[in-house]
Amino acid sequence: MLYRKPNFNAMAGILLVEDNNDLRGMLKNSLEKSKYVVIEASNGREALQKYKSLLVDLVVTDLLMPEQDGIGLIMELKKMKPDIKIIAISGGGKAGPANYLNIAETLGADAVFAKPFSLHQFMDRVNELLT
Amino acid sequence: MLYHKTKKIIESCGIDINVLYFPDFLSFNKSHNNIPDLAFCAATDINESRKLLSDFAINFPRTPVVIIFQGQGPDADSYRDLIISGACGVVHSDSLDSIIQYITKALLDKDIGKDLNLNIGRKIFEHITENHDSYLSVINSDFEYEVVNASFCKVHKCKKEDVIGSTPSELWGNEIFQSKIESSLKKSLAGEIVKYKAYFDIPGCNGSCYEVIYRPFKTEGIDERYSIVETRDVTDIDNAEKAAHLANIRNYYYEKYLPFGIFECENNGNIISANETFYNILEIDPAERENVNLTAFFPSERRFTSYLKTITAGEASMFSQLHMTTATGGEIFTRISSHARKNPGYGIVVNATLEDNTHEVLLERKLNQTHRLETLGTLAGGIAHDFNTILTTISGYSELSMEEVEQGSVVNDYLNKVNHSVKKAEDIVNQMLTFSRQIESESVPVKIEEVLEESCEFIRSGMPFNIYLEKDFEDVEGMILTDPTQLFRVFINILSNSIHAMEDKGGVLTVKLSETKGDEGITAVISIIDTGTGIDKSVIDKIYEPFFTTRELGKGTGMGLSVAHGIITGMGGEISVESSVGKGTRFYVRLPLLNVSDNITGTESSSAVKILYSDENVYFSRTVSLALERLGYRVWLANGSDNLEEIMSGIGSEINLFLIRCNTADKSNEQLIKKILGLNPGNKIVLIVQPGGNHCRDLVHAGRNRIRIINEPVSLREILHALQET
Missing domain, CATH: 3.40.50.2300 (Response regulator)
Structure with a gap:
């Protein structure tokens, strides 16, 4: 099935930014299973510190986080590397999940996922973006 | 008092007139040359006067006796009977002119010259009136002041010798004389008593009220006519009268128009007195206002009645949000502010005001509810957000695990069940987000009948046979801007509650659609009426709260009405409920209608x-x-x-x-x-x-x-x- 598909882009680097440890762990497991190199960060500021342009091909980021939020992170990353691939995920908030995701899309996120989302669909998009 | 004064006057005048004052006549020297010309008798009561009169007649049969009395009313009349007993006159002690008349008459009888007569009269008058509080003056027919007293001079700041011989028009000016004095003076000189009350604009007297009396004065044997003018300051009396009058008017208005009920009651609740508003608030018919007992109006409220029982004098208190039932059965909320006092004959008496603040209480409750729902919404939204993250983790791991196990294996089956549960949890989370209005939805113009019709059809399919569905849809022209899926959910949620309420006994479910025109445009009103169990008053404020349910544990999520509330409020509409236990429940959904002319066609x-x-x-x-x-x-x-x-x-x-x-x-x-x-x-x-x-x-x-x-x-x-x- 899906994961038996050869991963031509093995060793591609993904910066995974999510403040919830459990979800981050789950996504890390899934991404590493598909042979991606995962760099973890629990908020936007930490993500910017760990971001190495040569290593990171894709950034997966939550939108509502302490310290620096995902929207700010996307703006910073796009400034540093305009062609960086970004997947935004969000579980909602005051303005509703769709709103934050709309903003992320406008700012150049390649894909957006509202929590709860299917891991399969998420992995499909990751694979697609890194092909 | 007075006759002592009179005695002094006569003595000071050096007039040869023998005036006897009794009861001291026994000390009078009864020699031939010493017969009194006139006697004044002042006794303490009428019987004593009568006795003195007969004693006196034995001693001095030819001397006229004038009885001086004090007091008013029937007493005065009985004194006048003494004339029959031989008195030549009966005079009230205040009646100066009468006293003077008797003295002058006695002088005339004694044949003392006419010229002297007036002088004596004047002297007596002057002496008696000198220190009188009233401003007194005597004006003759030539309009000249003959006599003025000290008070007169003091208040008008003039000298006696300057005034005497002058005329009122000289003193006050022609204008005042003509407008205020002349006509009264003329009338009194013609023999009429003129009496009036007025505010005079005299220097030094501004703002004072005066009573003016013009009394005619004419003595037998003298052609000259006089007017005795008495002026007195009655400002205090006038103010008191006015205050009393105003107080009466004020009481009348309190009684009739004040929006507070005012009442007085005994501590058993019996109403002693109350104003119009009190009866109006409690809707008591005018025919039934006798023997009203306040406790009858508190069928479910014990606070005020138990307070009445334990009250002590001097105690004041206030009760608000008192739940009362009026005479016609209406339910109202009132505020009573009361004060207790001791009152002979009634024991403890409570004076109190009664205020109908039903509107206020209901508004406050609504505000409280709105506030609570908002808080819960924020809370639910926050929880939902966290849950979404957790659910993603669970479903993610489940999906990952499913990759590791064989299709059709037991573990695979278990994981499917995990996913199934995650799905259910997701539904609840979504409902919470809907309630807290954090779900974005796309609004399109929708014909409300269609959604309502769809909802009715949908609910009819699962409806027990003992429930009858009645639809009454008015033609509603406008459309509403909404997400039809969400509106459908609202109706389904309310309808399924109604059906649940009628499940046991059956009943009629009525769905009505109508429109009302108001200040804010046209509103569609959807009424969903059931004849079911009804909602208890104690929980009716909580029905929109998330997870509040009256059903058994596990039977309902308690999110139905919360979601409905969230959606309707989000659409700018309003949802309200009326319920009566055992009779049924009415839900009203009000939604603003779009103008028909607005663009309603699709892209x-x-x-x-x-x-x-x-x-x-x-x-x-x-x-x-x-x-x-x-x-x-x-x-x-x-x-x-x-x-x-x-x-x-x-x-x-x-x-x-x-x-x-x-x-x-x-x-x-x-x-x-x-x-x-x-x-x-x-x-x-x-x-x-x-x-x-x-x-x-x-x-x-x-x-x-x-x-x-x-x-x-x-x-x-x-x-x-x-x-x-x-």
Whole structure:
């Protein structure tokens, strides 16, 4: 099935930014299973510190986080590397999940996922973006 | 007092007149030359006077006796009877002119000259009146002042010798004389008593009220006529009278128009007195205002009645939000402020005000409820956000695990169940987000009858046979701007509660639609009325709170009305409830209507596009198709692959856009998709998939350009977006 598909882009680097440890762990497991190199960060500021342009091909980021939020992170990353691939995920908030995701899309996120989302669909998009 | 004064005057005048004052006549020297010319008798009471009079007559049979008395009323009249007993006159001690008249008469009898007469009179008058508080003056027929007293000179700041001989017009000016003095003076000189009260604009007297009396004075034997003018300051008396009058008026208005009820009652609740408003508030008929007892109006409220029982004098207190029932059965909330006092004859008496603040209380309750719901909404929204993250983790691990185990194994089955539960949790989270209005939805113009009709039809299918559904839809011209799926949920939630309330005993479920015109435009009013168990008063304020349910544990989520409230409030509408235990419940949903002239047609690009829509969930498909039709699509509904061919043959090859909602457990969709793709190379599919399902993926991969996938939960906007792009 899906994961038996050869991963031509093995060793591609993904910066995974999510403040919830459990979800981050789950996504890390899934991404590493598909042979991606995962760099973890629990908020936007930490993500910017760990971001190495040569290593990171894709950034997966939550939108509502302490310290620096995902929207700010996307703006910073796009400034540093305009062609960086970004997947935004969000579980909602005051303005509703769709709103934050709309903003992320406008700012150049390649894909957006509202929590709860299917891991399969998420992995499909990751694979697609890194092909 | 007075006769001592008189005695002094006569003595000081050196007039040869023998005046006897008794009861001291016994000391009078009864020699021949010493017979009194006139006697004044002042006794303490009438019997004594009578006795003294007869004693005196024995001693001095020829001397006239004048009885001087004090007091008023019947006493005065009985004194006058003494004339029969031999008195020559009866004079009230205040009546100066009469006393003077008797003295002058006695002088005339004694044949003392006429000239002397007036001088004596004047002297007596002057002496008596000198220190009188009233301003006294005597004016003769030439309008000249003959006599003025000290008070007169003092208040007018003039000297006696300057005034005497002058005229009022000289003293006050011609204008004042003509307007205020002349006519009264003339009348009194003609023998009439003139009496009036006025505010005089005399220097030094501003703002004072005066009573002026012009008394005619004429003595026998003298042709000259005089007017005795007495002026006294009655400002204090006048003010007191006015104050009393104002107090009467004020009391009348308190009684009649004050928006407070005012009452006095005994501590057993018996009303002693009360004003009009009190009776009006309690709706007591004018015929039944005798023997009113306050306790009868507190059927469910013990606070005030128990306070009455334990009250002590001097105690003051206030009760608010007192729940009262009026004489006609109306329910009101009142505020009573009271003060207790001791009152002979009644024991403890309570004086109090009664205020109807029903409106205030209801408004406050509504505000409280709104505030509470907002707080809960924020809380629910926050929880939902966290739950979404956790659910993603659970479903993710579950999906990962499913990759590790064989299809059809027990563990795979277990994991499917995990996914199934995650799905349920997701539903609840979504409801919480809906309640807290954090779900974005796309509003389109919707005809409200259609959604209401759909809801009724949907609910009818699962309705017990003992419930009868009655529909009463008025023609509502305008449309409402809303997400029809959400509105459908609102109606379904309310209707299913109504049905639940009537489940045991059956009943009538009435759904009404009407419109009202108000300041803010036209509003559609949807009434959902049941004849079920009703909602208890103690919980009616809580029904919109999330997770509040009266059903058994596990039977209801308690989110139904919370969701309805969230959706309706989000649409700018209003939801309200009236309920009576045992009788039933009425829900009212008010939604603002769009003006008919507003743009209500769908977008150009979507008009007349034909869609075949397959969905096993009737709830979902009906609203989606309704919304799509509203936007100008033509929609055919199919129930999975079963009746697809039938529909396809019915409409021919015109249709080439398909909307399919996949069920996780259903494999038949794969056949359906294959079939559609095989029928016509131009056929395109929008697939709504549920997270966790992976059965369509290979197909999707194969038909990449012709299939577009959207994930649940979907909004109408997302579906529309996908359809337009495909």
